[in-house]
Every structure is written in structure tokens, then in C-alpha cells.
Amino acid sequence: MRAVDIIIKKRDGKVLTEQEINFFIENYTTDEIPDYQASAWAMAVLLNGMTAEETTYLTLAMANSGDRLDLSGVVDIAVDKHSSGGVGDKTSIAVVPMVRACGLPVGKMSGRGLGFSGGTLDKLEAIPGFRTDLSKDEFLSQLGSLGMVLTGQSMDLAPADGKLYGLRDVTGTVQSIPLIASSIMSKKIAAGAQAIVLDVKVGNGAFMENLDQARELANLMVSIGELSGRDVAALLSDMNQPLGVAVGNAIETKEAIQTLRGEGPADFEEHCLEIASHMLLLGKRAETKAEARRLAEDAISSGSGLEYLKKLVQAQDGDVRVIDHPEMLPEAPVKTVIEAQESGTIAEVHARTVGETAVVLGAGRMKKGDSIDPAVGISVMVKVGDAVEIGQPLFVIHARSDDAVEEAKQQLKNAVKIVKEEVAPLPLFYGLVD
Numbered sequence: 434m435r436a437v438d439i440i441i442k443k444r445d446g447k448v449l450t451e452q453e454i455n456f457f458i459e460n461y462t463t464d465e466i467p468d469y470q471a472s473a474w475a476m477a478v479l480l481n482g483m484t485a486e487e488t489t490y491l492t493l494a495m496a497n498s499g500d501r502l503d504l505s506g507v508v509d510i511a512v513d514k515h516s517s518g519g520v521g522d523k524t525s526i527a528v529v530p531m532v533r534a535c536g537l538p539v540g541k542m543s544g545r546g547l548g549f550s551g552g553t554l555d556k557l558e559a560i561p562g563f564r565t566d567l568s569k570d571e572f573l574s575q576l577g578s579l580g581m582v583l584t585g586q587s588m589d590l591a592p593a594d595g596k597l598y599g600l601r602d603v604t605g606t607v608q609s610i611p612l613i614a615s616s617i618m619s620k621k622i623a624a625g626a627q628a629i630v631l632d633v634k635v636g637n638g639a640f641m642e643n644l645d646q647a648r649e650l651a652n653l654m655v656s657i658g659e660l661s662g663r664d665v666a667a668l669l670s671d672m673n674q675p676l677g678v679a680v681g682n683a684i685e686t687k688e689a690i691q692t693l694r695g696e697g698p699a700d701f702e703e704h705c706l707e708i709a710s711h712m713l714l715l716g717k718r719a720e721t722k723a724e725a726r727r728l729a730e731d732a733i734s735s736g737s738g739l740e741y742l743k744k745l746v747q748a749q750d751g752d753v754r755v756i757d758h759p760e761m762l763p764e765a766p767v768k769t770v771i772e773a774q775e776s777g778t779i780a781e782v783h784a785r786t787v788g789e790t791a792v793v794l795g796a797g798r799m800k801k802g803d804s805i806d807p808a809v810g811i812s813v814m815v816k817v818g819d820a821v822e823i824g825q826p827l828f829v830i831h832a833r834s835d836d837a838v839e840e841a842k843q844q845l846k847n848a849v850k851i852v853k854e855e856v857a858p859l860p861l862f863y864g865l866v867d
């Protein structure tokens with residue numbers, strides 16, 4: 434078998450066999466197939482799609498590229514969650530400790546920033562020392578001792594996804610239903626949790642821009658999960674405006690900490706409570722949605738979620754002082770406020786433009802392996818439906834330099850639309866697929 438023939442077959446819109454997909458992924462994992470061939474193949478998949486069967490083979494090939502964890506010897510049940518990617522989505526950092534504080538173990542493998550969307554690993558690495566490369570043995574031992582793990586791919590856990598994910602980020606090959614579904618589900622299958630809540634984002638700041646695409650992605654992931662014997666539920670959530678206030682790595686981590694203190698933005702807190710409730714339900718920690726919701730609320734009001742975040746940071750070698758002193762997180766030297774030029778109602782805060790501007794400021798990557806700047810980002814001070822007065826802050830830009838501020842200002846110019854009539858707030862969720 435030759436990689437080039439598999440690329441040509443996909444380029445010509447044909448269906449790949451299980452053997453061809455396994456060959457491609459196995460050899461890409463071991464570097465026999467170089468990045469340039471994998472890029473061409475990913476572009477062919479993006480342009481020509483994959484059948485549900487091909488996507489399932491791809492998911493399993495990537496899940497099998499390293500070890501697949503069996504958590505049954507460590508915990509009775511563990512729950513996992515994953516977002517399909519959005520702007521300002523720091524949910525995992527708040528929700529993993531919240532759910533653990535409610536007595537349900539969580540074993541989660543996250544990703545890095547992807548295109549305009551941020552990644553949990555990059556956000557957590559804003560905490561000095563925090564390790565996101567736990568080995569399989571470390572994953573299992575921490576899940577057993579602490580009941581909670583939040584790590585990334587390593588050489589022994591879904592390495593094929595780790596490599597392909599980094600490549601897709603910088604080759605324009607993110608927005609593909611089969612590539613997203615297999616990327617997410619391979620990590621979930623490798624990490625071994627029996628119950629998985631998926632947060633499928635829809636809107637201009639998501640990879641799925643309309644509800645039909647989001648439903649298709651959700652259905653595909655739920656059925657791949659079922660085929661692998663997992664309980665999966667997918668929530669469809671809004672990503673037409675950034676979630677919460679902060680967009681950028683350190684500022685998002687700070688916002689997750691504030692939310693666990695009960696001082697977070699209302700939309701982000703509500704989003705976390707909903708995701709946590711579904712995790713508690715699916716993980717059988719609660720019998721009804723109302724009971725799950727009450728447990729999740731208690732994890733914030735009692736401070737137990739915050740305590741568990743401290744334990745997580747400590748267990749993964751991070752500087753635990755940042756939890757009580759988030760001001761110790763990296764801070765950008767230049768901060769500039771962008772003000773409203775007119776009064777009226779906010780009709781749009783274009784999430785993708787905000788995400789792309791954060792990448793230009795240095796919060797994301799332009800090419801594979803680029804380092805990112807944890808300190809930079811954008812605080813989004815308004816939501817759709819808010820009334821604003823002329824001169825009121827719309828954004829705060831956190832930048833490395835005045836030049837970077839100027840560039841960001843240009844990009845953000847048309848990100849907010851202000852109108853004279855009333856505008857209804859956007860919903861947080863559009864439905865559930867289970």
C-alpha cells in the first residue's frame with residue numbers, strides 16, 4: 434500500500450477501506466507518512482467527506498494509535514466531556530472540578546487551540562508548571578487517587594489525533610465533520626470514560642455554522658460512541674457570540690477560577706451548570722435533572738468546585754497559588770479599551786472575528802509547533818440584546834505591544850453591530866441529541 438494512492442483515492446471522491454485508513458493512520462503516527470502527505474489527505478477528506486463507516490474506522494484507528502484505557506479497575510464509573518470548539522469556551526476548567534466535587538470521577542483528554550477556537554490545554558498551561566502530557570500510568574493513577582484528570586494526548590494516548598490535530602490547525606482542514614467527529618471521539622474512546630457529554634457548538638464562532646450541520650456532527654458522534662459501548666449525550670449550544678467575557682488563555686483560566694468562586698459571567702456560569710448537570714445525570718450521580726442542577730449549583734456556592742480545581746492543579750504540578758491569586762497568571766503589558774461609537778442595542782458580537790483577532794494577538798498558532806502567548810486576548814464586555822451608551826466599553830484588548838493593539842482594533846472594527854431597535858438575547862442552548 435502507498436500513502437499517495439490513498440490520497441488520490443480520496444481526492445477522487447472514493448470510499449476508503451478499513452485497511453487503507455488503518456495503514457494511513459498507523460504510518461502517520463510512526464512518522465513513515467510525512468506531514469505534507471497527511472495535509473493533502475486531510476484536505477481531500479475535507480473536500481470530499483467520508484461515509485459514517487469510514488469515519489468510524491478513522492476514529493477507531495486514531496483511538497488505537499496508542500493505548501486505550503480501561504478505567505474499570507480504577508473507578509466504577511467515570512464521565513468525560515468535550516466541546517467541538519468555540520470562542521471563550523473555558524468550560525472544562527470549571528466543570529471538571531465541579532462534577533468531581535459532586536462525587537463523580539472525571540477522566541478527560543483535551544485539545545489545544547484549533548484555528549480561531551481556543552483549546553483547554555493552552556489555557557491550563559497558562560498556570561506555571563501545569564502538566565498536560567500525562568502518561569497512561571499517570572492518568573490511571575491520578576484518576577484512582579484524586580478521581581479527576583485533565584490532560585492531553587501523549588505518545589501513549591491517542592497520538593495520531595495529537596499529530597493530525599496540530600496539522601489541521603494550520604492547513605485549513607479543521608471544518609470537516611468526519612475529521613472533527615473522529616478527532617473528538619478517538620480521544621474519548623482512548624480515555625476510557627463510560628459516559629460522555631458532548632458540547633456541539635453552532636454559530637459563526639464554531640466549526641458548524643448552522644443547526645443542521647451541528648445536528649449531523651452530534652448524531653455521528655453519538656452513534657460512534659454507542660458503537661464503542663459508551664453512553665453519549667450531545668448538547669447543541671450557541672456560538673454566535675463569545676462565551677463569557679474572556680477570550681485568551683490566561684484570562685480565560687482566570688474567568689474559570691472566578692466562576693468557581695461564584696463571581697463569573699452569568700452566561701458562562703449558566704452554561705457550566707447545564708453541562709455539569711448532564712454529566713451528573715449521564716454518570717448516574719443524580720436521578721433527575723433538577724437534582725443534578727442542585728448538586729452542580731452547590732459545587733459553586735459551597736466552594737467545593739474551587740477546592741477540587743486546586744487539587745487538580747496541584748496533582749498536575751501547577752503553581753496552586755494562582756487559584757487564590759489569579760492575578761499571578763501572566764498579564765499582557767498593554768491594555769486598551771474599545772468604546773461604542775453610538776448608543777443603541779447590541780445586535781451582534783461576531784464570535785469568529787473575536788477568535789481570529791485573539792489568534793493574531795498571539796493567543797493561537799499560525800503554524801504547527803508555534804508557541805503561543807498566554808497573556809494576550811480580548812475581554813468582550815457586551816452581549817447580544819444589551820443596551821449600550823456611546824463611550825461604553827465594547828472590548829478590552831490585552832496585547833504585547835501598541836502595534837498589536839492597532840492590528841486588533843482594525844480587525845475588531847466590524848465585530849459589533851449596534852442597532853436602534855430592541856434585540857432579543859441569544860439562547861445558550863438549542864437542543865439535546867442522545
Ligand code: URA
Pocket residue numbers: 516517518543544547598607612613614616617620
Ligand atoms: N475538538 C477536537 O478535539 N477536535 C476537533 O477536530 C475539533 C474540536
